[in-house]
Amino acid sequence: MKFTTVLSGAVLTLAVLAVPTAQADITLRHALTGETLDLSFAKKGGNTDKFKQFMQTGKNPYNGDAEAAKKGESLYMTGCSGCHGHEAEGKLGPGLADDYWTYPRGLTDQGLFEILFGGANGMMGPQYVNFSTDDMLHIMSFLRSIYKGDPKKADWLK
């Protein structure tokens, strides 16, 4: 009896200690190097409830939200369209509304976020410089909303 009491006390203490580090259930990795992305570089104000939700599920809670896609569209126009085209048809950078991906992980929300936050090759620099993590989820929701590829390949819907 005494032993169980001590044990459950210990378990409780562990649970309490674990709380501060238990916010994230997914681990974000750089698209090229596979290194863990350092979110301490993120712009202030992006750690919203929706972003916290994303960090738990790996799914973008703004998908299918027309308001969010609209905000994402205007952010996309300022920060991405110059290289990816106004309809994400591709320009300097590849098209983002079709089902061809240089980085197939872009077919998942987690993979797409990783490319945005951490960047990829050459001109595709890390976007944390310009956008908060919540902004990035808005941009992603816009991109999913204009998707013209094969619906079967849309892994983020699964």
Ligand code: HEC
């Ligand atoms: C200065 C030009 C430039 C800007 C600005 C830019 N990109 Fe890119 N982007 C590129 C280039 C070039 C590539 C190809 C890089 C590679 O293959 O590694 C790329 C690759 C990507 C990919 C990977 C596509 C695939 O097929 O796997 C995604 C996703 C992407 N960009 C999204 C964005 C978004 C969203 C923004 C705005 C927040 C943005 N980019 C801003 C030039 C840019």
